[in-house]
Amino acid sequence: MTDFKRIFGLLTDANVEFVLIGGLSVIAHGHQRATLDVDICYARTPKNIARLAAALAPVHPRLRGAPAELKFPWDAQTLANGLNFTLVTDLGDLDLLGEVAGLGSYEDIALSAIEITLFGCQVEMLNLDQLIRSKAAAGRVKDLLDLEALRKLQSG
Amino acid sequence: MWQPVKEPWQYRVLDMNPPSLDVAALAESLKLTPTQRLENVQRLNALAIELQRATRDAAKTK
Numbered sequence: 436m437t438d439f440k441r442i443f444g445l446l447t448d449a450n451v452e453f454v455l456i457g458g459l460s461v462i463a464h465g466h467q468r469a470t471l472d473v474d475i476c477y478a479r480t481p482k483n484i485a486r487l488a489a490a491l492a493p494v495h496p497r498l499r500g501a502p503a504e505l506k507f508p509w510d511a512q513t514l515a516n517g518l519n520f521t522l523v524t525d526l527g528d529l530d531l532l533g534e535v536a537g538l539g540s541y542e543d544i545a546l547s548a549i550e551i552t553l554f555g556c557q558v559e560m561l562n563l564d565q566l567i568r569s570k571a572a573a574g575r576v577k578d579l580l581d582l583e584a585l586r587k588l589q590s591g
Numbered sequence: 592m593w594q595p596v597k598e599p600w601q602y603r604v605l606d607m608n609p610p611s612l613d614v615a616a617l618a619e620s621l622k623l624t625p626t627q628r629l630e631n632v633q634r635l636n637a638l639a640i641e642l643q644r645a646t647r648d649a650a651k652t653k
Contacts, residue, residue, distance in 0.1 A: 436636050439629050462632055463625035467616060469635055551625050583612050588621075 437527025440554035442473050445526075447556040449490035452478035454548045455560040456535055456569065458581075463551060464563055466584035472528035478541040479518075479533050485511045487531070494524040537572025538565055563589050 439459065446453060455463070457474025477487055488511040496509050499521045507513070514520070518533035538544050538561075548559040561569065567585050570578040620628060 436633065436640055439633060459629060459632075462628050465617060465621045465628070467620045467628060467631060469639070470632060471636060553626050553629060555626075584617060587612055587614065587617060 437471055437473060437529075439473060441526050442524075442529060443554055443556040443558055445490050445494065446475070446487075447558065449486050451486045451490055452480075452483045452541060452545070453487075453559065454541060454544050455553075455558050456532065456544075456566075457530065460561050460566055461570075461581050461585065463553065463560060464566065464585065465588050466581060468581070468584075472530055474530040474532065476532045476535050476538075476541050476544055478545075481511070481515070484514045487511075488514055491522075491524065491529075494526050496520075496522040496524045496529070499523045499528060535569050537568045 453475040455474070456476050457472075458468070458470030459473055462468065462470065477483060488509065492509055496507075498505065498507050501507065514531075520531045522529045522531065534540050535544060544561065544565065545559060547562055547565060549562045550557055551560050552558070563585060567582065567589065570582050570585065623631070
C-alpha cells in the first residue's frame, strides 16, 4: 500500500520542485475515489533532477512492471535521459511526469498551481481549472468520470 | 438447490435513473480537509488489500 505521507515527506524535505497531479489531486479537491499511486510533475532543471534522485534513492525506485533482471540505475543521469517514469518504490507506486497532457511542463503548471498542506507538508497542487484541462486532455474513461465531479466542484 | 432472490422493486426504480454524480458524497467530502480525504483513500486501499488477501487464503483452504 502506498504511503502518501512518507512520499510527500521525502520530496518536501529535499526541497524537490514538484506539483501534485492525477488521482490524489482529484481527491484532495474533494472528489472521493480510489487511487493507488502518487503522480507528480517535476521540474526538469539539473538541480531539481539531482534533488529528486537523491530524495528517492533510499526507497529504491525501480520501473513498475519491468522484468527484475532489467537494469535500472537510479541516478540523476537516468532521470535526465528520460521524461516520464512509472515507478514502484519501497513506499508504493510513484509516477514522475516531466510534462502533463494539456498543461505542459512544471514551469507552465507551477505558475497557477495552488499550495496546500498534506500530512503536514506544504505541497503544490494543480488548481481546479488545470485539473479539468488535464483530465479532458487525457480522455480515458476514469478521467471522464472525474470530469463530472470536478465540474460540479467548480460550479460550487 | 440455490434459488435467486427476487429482485426488490426499489432496485428497478433506482435503475431507471441515469448514472450520475453522488452529490451527497461530494458534499460530505467537502467537510473534510485534503489530508483527511487522502487518509480515507489509504484506509480504502488497506481494506482492498485485506479483502484480496482473505479471498486468496479462502481459495487455498478449499
